[in-house]
Amino acid sequence: MSELTSAPPAGTPTWIDLGVPDLDRAIEFYGALFGWEFDVGPEMAGRYTMCLLRGKPVAAIAPNPEATDVWWNVYFATEDCDASAAAVERAGGSVLVAPMDVMDKGRMAIVTDVTGAQFGLWQADAHLGSEIVNEPNALLRNDLITADPRAARDFYTAVFGYTQDSNPDLPDVDFTFLRRPDGHEIGGIVGDPEAGASRWTTLFQVDDVDAVARRAADAGGIAGEPFDMIYGRLADITDPFGARFQVGSPKR
Missing domain, CATH: 3.10.180.10 (2,3-Dihydroxybiphenyl 1,2-Dioxygenase, domain 1)
Structure with a gap:
């Protein structure tokens, strides 16, 4: 059992999310697969939905009606989102979504590496990331x-x-x-x-x-x-x- 009560060290995969054209269908599928419960966010937050295991967030699913290429996006922990985004560019990658605050939850950016692979950066505040890892579901x-x-x-x-x-x-x-x-x-x-x-x-x-x-x-x-x-x-x-x-x- 691995429950986290603080943000992991920089460079650790800390969060995953999925954008889908049909949120209800995704909830049905992943609930059947992993036994997750779901906390659907408000409209003002884009109905960004927390996937919960024992009441703790392990992932998120968000509606994206225009999604055609769907995948689980991974976010890496950082102590300074802006500095990490700058490091991505210096190393030959690109910043797709510039560092931005997500309410009181943390600060994020979406980037690509030098080979074109996309990932996120997450500087935790109120939202640590996945609070349960390395155990079933x-x-x-x-x-x-x-x-x-x-x-x-x-x-x-x-x-x-x-x-x-x-x-x-x-x-x-x-x-x-x-x-x-x-x-x-x-x-x-x-x-x-x-x-x-x-x-x-x-x-x-x-x-x-x-x-x-x-x-x-x-x-x-x-x-x-x-x-x-x-x-x-x-x-x-x-x-x-x-x-x-x-x-x-x-x-x-």
Whole structure:
């Protein structure tokens, strides 16, 4: 069980959200999948909806009637959103949404890295980010899949000060661990020449991958065949809007 009561260190994936054309349908799907409860925000806040586990926020879903390309967007913690956005630009990335205050919740920006992958920056105030992580029905990890891993490695080291090391457990995969300066692993970079557009992936932890895959299909999504790998059991899921993510049960 991992419940957070303060903002995580800078460079940690701290929040995820999803923009969808049909909020009610998304609530139905993700409620069936993870047993989340939902706190629908007011119209003045764009009905930005908190996904709750044991009453604590773990993610958010927002209505976006114009959404055609849907994915879970990851936000990285920062102590200074403006400084991190400037670091993104210095490293060759772009700022799509300039740093802005979100009421009393915190300060955010939306940026892209040097390979074109989008992510957010979150400087916490009243909203810490995901208050439950690394346990069933909550965020477990994020990895970047890109056709240009060398450029990505240089970029994220410049922006967040990550250290890097290869993965001897997967010698046939171009995979690099990303670690905060304190050595804590925050995710990784997967090099794939056929990746197409670079994108950060999202992996949710679950107790039973096969059962969740069945629930996803029953709820109107698409579930790939669950498979075993060195770290546990995984399944690829696509929600009714086309957002792709994984569910996994770590090997114990």
